[in-house]
Amino acid sequence: MNYNKMTVDDLAAKGRRVLVRCDFNVPQDDSGNITDDKRIRESLPTIRALIEQGARVILCSHLGRPKGEFNMKYSLAPVAKRLSELLEKEVVLAGDVIGEDAKAKTAALKDGEVCLLENVRFHAEEEKNDSDFAKSLALMADFYVNDAFGTAHRAHASTAGVANFLPAVCGYLIKKEIDIMGRALSDPKRPFVAILGGSKVSDKIGVINHLLDLVDIIIIGGAMAYTFLKSWGGNIGASRCEDDRLEYAREMIIKAKEKKVNLLLPIDHVCARAFSPDAEAVTFTSVSTCTGIEDGWMGLDIGPLTRTLYDKHIKDAGTVVWNGPMGVFEFDRFAEGTRAVALSLAESGAVTIIGGGDSAAAVEQLGFADRMSHISTGGGASLEFLEGLELPGIACLNDK
Numbered sequence: 001m002n003y004n005k006m007t008v009d010d011l012a013a014k015g016r017r018v019l020v021r022c023d024f025n026v027p028q029d030d031s032g033n034i035t036d037d038k039r040i041r042e043s044l045p046t047i048r049a050l051i052e053q054g055a056r057v058i059l060c061s062h063l064g065r066p067k068g069e070f071n072m073k074y075s076l077a078p079v080a081k082r083l084s085e086l087l088e089k090e091v092v093l094a095g096d097v098i099g100e101d102a103k104a105k106t107a108a109l110k111d112g113e114v115c116l117l118e119n120v121r122f123h124a125e126e127e128k129n130d131s132d133f134a135k136s137l138a139l140m141a142d143f144y145v146n147d148a149f150g151t152a153h154r155a156h157a158s159t160a161g162v163a164n165f166l167p168a169v170c171g172y173l174i175k176k177e178i179d180i181m182g183r184a185l186s187d188p189k190r191p192f193v194a195i196l197g198g199s200k201v202s203d204k205i206g207v208i209n210h211l212l213d214l215v216d217i218i219i220i221g222g223a224m225a226y227t228f229l230k231s232w233g234g235n236i237g238a239s240r241c242e243d244d245r246l247e248y249a250r251e252m253i254i255k256a257k258e259k260k261v262n263l264l265l266p267i268d269h270v271c272a273r274a275f276s277p278d279a280e281a282v283t284f285t286s287v288s289t290c291t292g293i294e295d296g297w298m299g300l301d302i303g304p305l306t307r308t309l310y311d312k313h314i315k316d317a318g319t320v321v322w323n324g325p326m327g328v329f330e331f332d333r334f335a336e337g338t339r340a341v342a343l344s345l346a347e348s349g350a351v352t353i354i355g356g357g358d359s360a361a362a363v364e365q366l367g368f369a370d371r372m373s374h375i376s377t378g379g380g381a382s383l384e385f386l387e388g389l390e391l392p393g394i395a396c397l398n399d400k
């Protein structure tokens, strides 16, 4: 896939109406207050650039899962308010998405003014990538900008379909994601280390397979390590395991050997008898790949020897990509492995890239965010990117 896409800098946007797909899917409390405005802040550079160019800016986004119906619980009104505060400028909220109010308010925009359409997922046609719906969105604008990396792996009307009807470019957020992650995959500083954790091998099959062609070292942690360990004859006790993926895990271990990729599995494990935050924790040590976890105990985190082993490889790396926690980091007692890996990355001189989701949340919670080279804004999208898949929300944009 060609990642050399046109950007907002390539638009002659003055006086033109520009439809910008943002990711304003912010967390809210029960009263609808925004509890974290990070996603709104991240979209500011693109919006500000368009305002400065004198564009008439039309913003759209989804929020939550309104299931294709108008439901004011999922209204973008709180986003319009917060965005207006951040921009120090009025943001007009349309009462609908492609209806009379949206048409009237977008038509009335003057140069440098901003209108936010209501939640695009109030229409079921959005997620179906319905062509008529995409066309209705496009009819309100002269140009399309996609800046929602978090939904770039979805072919929806506002993330991809609309590009069939308008000149389409990327915003700064998407540009940053594809520049940094694209460079890491195509021309990494070596050694190139991938760290994969989380709950399921099945979610990351494509990623593991693709990365084995690119990296020098793969570090595995989290529950998925136990599927790998069992596939190689290890005793994993009551640890979480996907028995229907044992064959695949074995194939990946063999592929790693053939490709001369160093595939590292945990050598010790912090275990408990119950999946509970205050379960008694005992560390079992493995011999070679054969783990020594006793029956009835489940591995919930990587142990101290593993942390030291992984730390050395992370510190010596040229590039590190990390996706997925090393253990059940939601339970304090089993968060140490994830914390240790985050610290190793923070202290490493490598280019460090955090795929979104849990690893991004962990890095932020621990206060290491500003010590990483890049934290992706899209969990699913960054995984698909690492898998080498074409992201529809990026593929649809005009090449340079």
Ligand code: AMP
Pocket: 197, 198, 199, 200, 203, 221, 222, 223, 224, 240, 299, 300, 301, 323, 324, 325, 326, 327, 328, 329, 330, 357, 358
């Ligand atoms: P994922 O969504 O695949 O990145 O997985 C993240 C989830 O994996 C987190 O909620 C962790 O609690 C969970 N997880 C990580 N390690 C383990 C483990 N050893 N056993 C059970 N769950 C785990």
